Amino acid sequence: MSDIKVAVLGAGGRMGSQACAAVEGADGLELVARLGRGDEVSAETLAGADVAVDFTVPAVTEANVHAVLDAGAHAVVGTTGWDDAARARVTAHLAELSPRGQGGSGALGVLIAPNFGLSAVLAMTFAAKAARYFESAEIIELHHPNKVDAPSGTARHTAAAIAAARAEAGRGSSPDATESGWDARGADVDGVRVHAVRLRGLVAHEEILFGNAGEQLVIRQDSFDRASFMPGVLLAVRSVVSRPGLTVGLEHVLDLS
Numbered sequence: 001m002s003d004i005k006v007a008v009l010g011a012g013g014r015m016g017s018q019a020c021a022a023v024e025g026a027d028g029l030e031l032v033a034r035l036g037r038g039d040e041v042s043a044e045t046l047a048g049a050d051v052a053v054d055f056t057v058p059a060v061t062e063a064n065v066h067a068v069l070d071a072g073a074h075a076v077v078g079t080t081g082w083d084d085a086a087r088a089r090v091t092a093h094l095a096e097l098s099p100r101g102q103g104g105s106g107a108l109g110v111l112i113a114p115n116f117g118l119s120a121v122l123a124m125t126f127a128a129k130a131a132r133y134f135e136s137a138e139i140i141e142l143h144h145p146n147k148v149d150a151p152s153g154t155a156r157h158t159a160a161a162i163a164a165a166r167a168e169a170g171r172g173s174s175p176d177a178t179e180s181g182w183d184a185r186g187a188d189v190d191g192v193r194v195h196a197v198r199l200r201g202l203v204a205h206e207e208i209l210f211g212n213a214g215e216q217l218v219i220r221q222d223s224f225d226r227a228s229f230m231p232g233v234l235l236a237v238r239s240v241v242s243r244p245g246l247t248v249g250l251e252h253v254l255d256l257s
């Protein structure tokens with residue numbers, strides 16, 4: 001089987017540079033393009049890539065994915081900033097390129113992973129499982145101070161999964177008697193309070209807290225180094241070529257969903 005050719009968008013960034021090195025060191029993958037700010041994303045600049053990996057910024061990631069699809073490549077996306085409307089536009093674009101019933105081999109895939117770290121994917125999965133059993137649920141995400149967005153994409157994905165599990169179990173809101181000082185209670189993400197810490201020395205961390213009368217469950221994961229994301233990035237690149245359509249979350253590739 002021939003190598004999977006890979007392009008990296010945001011190749012000069014903290015994640016993009018490590019992704020380039022990981023691809024270069026991986027069996028069966030070949031790095032064919034490194035794109036940065038100001039580079040057009042086209043069939044020409046992607047240089048024959050089968051898969052483009054996006055680690056850019058929330059403001060441009062969606063446009064990048066549409067350009068990658070127009071260039072005939074699959075996309076793996078680690079960049080944050082995706083909402084339901086943006087995901088729906090990607091699904092529509094994929095359907096346009098590969099109409100119903102023609103999603104067989106060769107059909108393009110887009111894999112958006114809010115977090116490629118195994119500890120984070122497992123923490124989110126365990127949190128979704130635990131959510132129905134507890135009255136209260138809150139999230140604390142902790143990151144390096146150079147992060148441009150808050151709350152993190154991981155925390156948003158975790159909150160959405162917790163909210164869905166609580167709704168399915170018929171659970172209402174977490175108890176909360178707050179009458180004033182709402183700005184101290186974190187962001188409301190799908191009804192789950194999310195607190196964002198930015199601290200020099202940190203990389204990426206998440207704590208999910210569940211409470212019942214007289215007991216607490218804390219699920220915590222820590223990415224101490226961006227190396228923790230690379231096995232997930234490589235898995236995503238290898239998987240997306242045979243996963244037509246849009247996949248959101250590495251848990252689906254790891255068979256955890």
Ligand SMILES: NC(=O)C1=CN([C@@H]2O[C@H](COP(=O)(O)OP(=O)(O)OC[C@H]3O[C@@H](n4cnc5c(N)ncnc54)[C@H](OP(=O)(O)O)[C@@H]3O)[C@@H](O)[C@H]2O)C=CC1
Pocket residue numbers: 009010011012013014015016035036037038039055056057058060077078079080081113114115116117153229
């Ligand atoms: N899914 C996951 O597991 C992970 C996701 N992330 C996410 O990945 C994204 C990138 O994070 P990180 O690497 O730390 O960020 P960086 O700021 O280090 O890297 C972003 C890169 O994107 C480039 N860039 C900026 N604007 C554009 C543009 N308009 N077009 C193309 N490239 C552009 C930057 O170039 P320049 O240097 O010139 O500004 C930079 O090289 C974030 O959204 C972050 O949350 C991060 C870690 C893990």
Ligand SMILES: O=C(O)C1=N[C@H](C(=O)O)C[C@H](O)C1
Pocket residue numbers: 080114115143144147148151152153154155203204205
């Ligand atoms: O910006 C980061 O660093 C990270 N971003 C992603 C997020 O927002 O969840 C993934 C991870 O937390 C690191």
